[in-house]
Amino acid sequence: MSGARAAMEGVFAGDRRELSELEIAPQAALADEVRALIEAVIHTEVPETELREAAAAVAALTERLNTARRNRPPAARLGVNGMVKALGSPVTGVLNAIAPPIDVVTLEDGSVHAEFTLTDVYEGPPTFVHGGVSALILDHVLGAAAAANGTPGMTATLDLRYRRPTPHGVPLVVTARTVRNEGRKTWADATITGPDGRVTIEATAMFIFPAT
Numbered sequence: 001m002s003g004a005r006a007a008m009e010g011v012f013a014g015d016r017r018e019l020s021e022l023e024i025a026p027q028a029a030l031a032d033e034v035r036a037l038i039e040a041v042i043h044t045e046v047p048e049t050e051l052r053e054a055a056a057a058v059a060a061l062t063e064r065l066n067t068a069r070r071n072r073p074p075a076a077r078l079g080v081n082g083m084v085k086a087l088g089s090p091v092t093g094v095l096n097a098i099a100p101p102i103d104v105v106t107l108e109d110g111s112v113h114a115e116f117t118l119t120d121v122y123e124g125p126p127t128f129v130h131g132g133v134s135a136l137i138l139d140h141v142l143g144a145a146a147a148a149n150g151t152p153g154m155t156a157t158l159d160l161r162y163r164r165p166t167p168h169g170v171p172l173v174v175t176a177r178t179v180r181n182e183g184r185k186t187w188a189d190a191t192i193t194g195p196d197g198r199v200t201i202e203a204t205a206m207f208i209f210p211a212t
C-alpha cells in the first residue's frame with residue numbers, strides 16, 4: 001500500500017485517538033493562548049533581558065507539556081454530520097496554534113464555506129496575505145468539498161489565479177464546490193472574496209483517490 005492510500009485510509013478508519021468536545025476545550029484554550037503568543041513574539045519591543053526570560057519560560061512550558069505526549073495528532077467527530085476533523089490541521093485545527101483556525105462548514109447544496117479573518121502573522125506583501133497561505137487555505141477547502149461530495153482524494157493538481165491582493169485584518173469568505181467526478185478523480189473550484197465582495201483568488205484542483 002502506498003503512503004498516499006495509507007494516509008487516506010487512516011483518515012476514514014479513525015485509527016487515531018478521537019477526543020470528545022469536553023477533552024478538546026482546555027487544550028484548544030491553550031492553543032488560543034499560544035496563537036496570541038506567536039503574535040506577541042512578532043510585535044514585541046520589550047528589552048533583551050525580558051526576551052531572554054520569556055524564552056526560558058516558554059522552554060519550561062514546552063518541557064512540561066512534553067511529559068505526556070500522543071504519538072499522532074488527535075482527531076474528533078464534530079458537528080451535525082459527525083465528519084472526522086483533524087484537530088492538528090494547519091488550516092482548521094483548534095489545537096494547532098499556527099492554524100487561524102478556520103471553521104469550514106458544509107452547506108446543504110454540498111458546497112463548503114468559511115468566513116475568517118487573518119492577522120498579520122500570515123502576511124506576505126505588506127498589508128496583504130501571503131500567497132502560499134491563501135493556497136494552503138484553498139487546497140484545504142477544495143479537498144473538503146471533494147470529501148463532502150463523497151469522493152475524497154489526495155491533491156493531484158492545484159491551479160491558482162491571484163486576481164488582486166488579499167488583505168489581512170478584514171473579513172474574508174472562502175467557498176468551494178465539487179464540479180466533476182470521473183472514477184478516482186474529482187475536480188473542485190474555489191474562490192476567496194474580500195470585504196468589498198470582489199474575488200481576490202480563483203482556484204481549481206483535481207483530487208485522486210489513490211489506487212494502492
Ligand SMILES: CCCCCCCC/C=C\CCCCCCCC(=O)SCCNC(=O)CCNC(=O)[C@H](O)C(C)(C)COP(=O)(O)OP(=O)(O)OC[C@H]1O[C@@H](n2cnc3c(N)ncnc32)[C@H](O)[C@@H]1OP(=O)(O)O
Binds near residue numbers: 085139140210
Ligand atoms: C491526507 C488526505 C486527507 C483527505 C481527507 C478527507 C477528510 C475530509 C476532511 C477534511 C478535508 C481535508 C482536506 C485536506 C486537503 C489537503 C490535501 C492534501 O494536502 S494532499 C497532499 C498533497 N498531495 C500529494 O501529496 C499527492 C501526491 N501524489 C500521490 O499520492 C499520487 O500521485 C496520487 C494519489 C495523486 C495519484 O497516484 P495513483 O497511483 O493513485 O494514480 P495513477 O494510477 O498513477 O494515475 C491515475 C490517473 O491520474 C493521473 N494523474 C496522476 N497524478 C496526477 C497529477 N498529479 N496530475 C494530473 N494527473 C495525474 C494519471 O495520469 C492517471 O490518468 P489516466 O486515468 O491514465 O487518464
